[in-house]
Amino acid sequence: MTIQWFPGHMAKARRQVTEKLKLIDVVIELLDARLPLSSRNPMIDEIVSDKPRLILLNKADLADERATDEWIAYFRKEGIRTLPIDALSGKGVSKLPEMCKELAADMLAKRSERGMQGRAIRIMILGIPNVGKSSLINRLSKRSVAATGDRPAVTKAQQWVKMGDTLELLDTPGILWPKFEDQMVGLRLAASGAIKDELIDFTEVALFVISYMMHYYPERLIERFKLKELPEDRVEMLEEIGKKRGCLVSGGNIDYDKAAEIFLRELRSGKLGTISVERPIDWEMDEPIGKPVSFPE
Numbered sequence: 001m002t003i004q005w006f007p008g009h010m011a012k013a014r015r016q017v018t019e020k021l022k023l024i025d026v027v028i029e030l031l032d033a034r035l036p037l038s039s040r041n042p043m044i045d046e047i048v049s050d051k052p053r054l055i056l057l058n059k060a061d062l063a064d065e066r067a068t069d070e071w072i073a074y075f076r077k078e079g080i081r082t083l084p085i086d087a088l089s090g091k092g093v094s095k096l097p098e099m100c101k102e103l104a105a106d107m108l109a110k111r112s113e114r115g116m117q118g119r120a121i122r123i124m125i126l127g128i129p130n131v132g133k134s135s136l137i138n139r140l141s142k143r144s145v146a147a148t149g150d151r152p153a154v155t156k157a158q159q160w161v162k163m164g165d166t167l168e169l170l171d172t173p174g175i176l177w178p179k180f181e182d183q184m185v186g187l188r189l190a191a192s193g194a195i196k197d198e199l200i201d202f203t204e205v206a207l208f209v210i211s212y213m214m215h216y217y218p219e220r221l222i223e224r225f226k227l228k229e230l231p232e233d234r235v236e237m238l239e240e241i242g243k244k245r246g247c248l249v250s251g252g253n254i255d256y257d258k259a260a261e262i263f264l265r266e267l268r269s270g271k272l273g274t275i276s277v278e279r280p281i282d283w284e285m286d287e288p289i290g291k292p293v294s295f296p297e
């Protein structure tokens with residue numbers, strides 16, 4: 001599901017999250033391992049404030065392992081513990097309870113100093129649409145002892161999923177918006193399938209991914225599209241893809257949009273291998289790889 005974000009929606013989303021956060025001891029920030037910063041809410045630090053936080057890089061099964069390691073180091077430098085997971089298969093998820101307990105340790109110590117005991121550590125998942133929040137909640141509830149019903153002290157609609165004796169997870173995640181105003185962020189989100197196809201320009205998105213792959217994964221393009229060598233530029237590459245996939249229109253010209261659509265479909269279904277479309281270094285470049293060129297009219 002893609003939500004169209006407008007200032008009013010953002011304000012509402014923020015209000016809802018802030019309200020729920022009052023009940024929460026540890027925040028799980030869920031990002032897409034293939035595009036961690038582009039799948040991150042731009043106001044997250046302000047929203048979460050000083051609550052203990054953990055970053056999970058979800059869909060790590062689709063990401064490039066080396067890029068994922070770079071991201072783990074990146075977030076570690078920011079002082080946030082980061083774990084790659086795959087919410088669908090559950091890979092990496094078993095480490096979660098222990099990490100949450102460690103993060104909450106200080107808070108628990110303070111609580112017991114004040115003579116407060118007994119309450120479970122409460123956890124909430126925050127993330128943009130389509131990042132895998134529901135998949136993770138489902139996965140964690142399967143592992144749990146039992147899903148508890150409404151508690152008298154808690155707002156009616158909220159349910160807590162028990163995770164062992166000491167942890168409880170809020171069963172409704174907090175939905176936040178990404179940094180849409182950045183063109184490169186939009187292209188990365190579109191490449192990952194996070195934006196409805198009706199809303200994207202296939203050619204523009206495919207040309208971004210092709211540039212990125214020509215830089216980081218040239219051999220995959222050569223192999224997948226059975227080329228002798230890599231073409232000079234991305235438009236030629238898209239043309240080659242069009243030829244190989246039979247996207248021709250009258251006069252022997254290439255139907256670029258069709259070729260782009262097929263290419264993106266192959267990318268998203270994993271036929272081009274595990275690919276990350278963002279690395280920390282991309283954000284240090286004046287001219288990011290795959291930046292759209294505007295042609296003079």
Ligand SMILES: Nc1nc2c(ncn2[C@@H]2O[C@H](COP(=O)(O)OP(=O)(O)OP(=O)(O)O)[C@@H](O)[C@H]2O)c(=O)[nH]1
Nearest residue numbers: 001058059060086087088129130131132133134135
């Ligand atoms: N390959 C892979 N796919 C995943 C993973 N986690 C989620 N998905 C897929 O990503 C899509 C979105 O997952 P959801 O769990 O619905 O995401 P969400 O964040 O709850 O989405 P919204 O309800 O739109 O906010 C689904 O098609 C999932 O099957 C993962 O770790 N690996």
